[in-house]
Amino acid sequence: MPVSVKNSEVLYAALKSAGISLISALPETWLVHLMRMADDDPEMTLIRLNKEEEGVGISVGAHFAGRKSAMMMQNHGLLTSINGIVSVAQLYRVPLLMFISYRGEMGERDPWQTEGGRVTEPVLQALGIAYHNLSDPATVAHEIEQAQTLAQSSLRPVALLLTRDLMWEE
Secondary structure, three states: OOEOHHHHHHHHHHHHHOOEEEEEEOOOHHHHHHHHHHHHOOOOEEEEOOOOOHHHHHHHHHHHOOOEEEEEEEHHHHHHOHHHHHHHHHOOOOOOEEEEEOOOOOOOOOHHHHHHHHHHHHHHHHHOOEEEEEOOOOOHHHHHHHHHHHHHHHOOOEEEEEOHHHHEOO
């Protein structure tokens, strides 16, 4: 599998360093190692989703219970989660930290991923969601800390796009 174990480990360590103790995710190829690490870690709660929008409710509940959480999904999952993001996380001012596999960007080989990649950033912009592309493992920890800080201080969703450069080994 071309998904980088090493960079997944860097991402996971940065998540923990940011105080995240609960992850919700729908299984997805680029997230496979992150989900395995979360599942194997007794200090982390991993909730597997049936559909991505469920993750919004889980993160909202975690926030009101005093826990920092992260939602992990593919960009097509972002598109299916918009109702929950707008009608719950944005309306009730919840710091929703989203890690999104940025499928369909430059270098995409799977035609079925290209439309989601084409609209990901415009959709985030239209929703007024701050986002940043993660591509360099050397800066991931700092960027995750900055995103978590922004989500907490603004009480708004923030998205981190996991790029092919970060997630793949070729």
